[in-house]
Amino acid sequence: MRKSKLPLFLFLFCFAFAKPALPAEFVLSVVDSATRQRVAARVYVENVDTGQWHFVRAHSSTDGVIYERQNWANKNSIEHHTSVPAAPFVAENLVAGTYLVTIERGKEYFPESRRIVLAEGEQRAVETVELKRWVNMAERGWYSGETHLHRPLNELPVVMQAEDLNVALPLTYWVTKAFTAPSQGNKNQSGEIPDRLIMIDDTHAIWPRNTEYEIFTVGEHNHTLGALFVLNHRSIFSLGAPDWKPIADQARSEGALMDLDKLDWPFGMTLPHMSGATLYELANNHLWRCEFGLTKWNTANAKRGHCTLTVLRALLS
Numbered sequence: 001m002r003k004s005k006l007p008l009f010l011f012l013f014c015f016a017f018a019k020p021a022l023p024a025e026f027v028l029s030v031v032d033s034a035t036r037q038r039v040a041a042r043v044y045v046e047n048v049d050t051g052q053w054h055f056v057r058a059h060s061s062t063d064g065v066i067y068e069r070q071n072w073a074n075k076n077s078i079e080h081h082t083s084v085p086a087a088p089f090v091a092e093n094l095v096a097g098t099y100l101v102t103i104e105r106g107k108e109y110f111p112e113s114r115r116i117v118l119a120e121g122e123q124r125a126v127e128t129v130e131l132k133r134w135v136n137m138a139e140r141g142w143y144s145g146e147t148h149l150h151r152p153l154n155e156l157p158v159v160m161q162a163e164d165l166n167v168a169l170p171l172t173y174w175v176t177k178a179f180t181a182p183s184q185g186n187k188n189q190s191g192e193i194p195d196r197l198i199m200i201d202d203t204h205a206i207w208p209r210n211t212e213y214e215i216f217t218v219g220e221h222n223h224t225l226g227a228l229f230v231l232n233h234r235s236i237f238s239l240g241a242p243d244w245k246p247i248a249d250q251a252r253s254e255g256a257l258m259d260l261d262k263l264d265w266p267f268g269m270t271l272p273h274m275s276g277a278t279l280y281e282l283a284n285n286h287l288w289r290c291e292f293g294l295t296k297w298n299t300a301n302a303k304r305g306h307c308t309l310t311v312l313r314a315l316l317s
Helices: 006-017 153-162 244-253 268-275 301-316
Strands: 024-032 041-047 065-070 078-084 089-094 097-104 112-118 124-131 145-149 167-170 173-177 198-201 204-206 210-218 227-231 257-261 279-281
Touching: 024 041, 024 097, 024 112, 041 089, 065 153, 078 153, 089 097, 097 124, 112 124, 145 227, 145 257, 145 279, 153 167, 153 198, 153 204, 227 244, 244 257, 244 268, 257 268
Parallel strands: 024 124, 145 167, 167 204, 173 210, 257 279
Antiparallel strands: 024 089, 041 078, 041 097, 065 078, 097 112, 198 204, 210 227, 227 257
């Protein structure tokens, strides 16, 4: 008896005309639980099944800001999030599965996490996330500020509102080589840096001209010894460090603030008196939300004297 090929034909026919699974998405809005007003926020989206991170897109005329970093010294040190304005946002091109969504907004709101399950064949889920504020410092006359900020100027209008940050002093000039002037800094931000205050709105402002002297190398020797910041100066500095005193004198003449950051110089104790620095970072940028990557930052004691001699020889030569 001749076997029928009909079942195979039907299988091929159904396969050819079967509709592929459409990508899924979910749309979220973030609101203040008390005012019911939409607020800007930081958004994390992780596929729990695969461990894959996703970014979101804002449903507004203002785009969200994607932050995607993996530390070179520790591959487990990962930070993937999107800063979104006060508007609904969408995570799109998703597969069916379980997603952990975490919403944060600065330090005055409790973070909120929830699991969103997209079933097979489901194309869209729409939800509203409420953030509860536990304190409002601005109402009490205290405003938040950030003096150690390595983010481009064009990102700050969205990022500051997502972080509920009132005043930003981004480090637009960044020197890591001894004796190099900030005007020739190897890590400067590109483009023109205005010499005036930038107002985002009535409660968010940027002072754009700020310099970080963070010496990584002295000649051919590598050192990670902390930094001295000059904040809200008027001119573009043309002095390299060390020597610190001429820099401090110019900073004072321009009404700038000076900030000390995780200093590891043997002579670090002299800088507050010599420079007139009024700020010292207790919670600096080595406190990370994710797993820490720079575990060997400080210089061993035996090397500190060598660093001091290297600087002195360079100054005397």
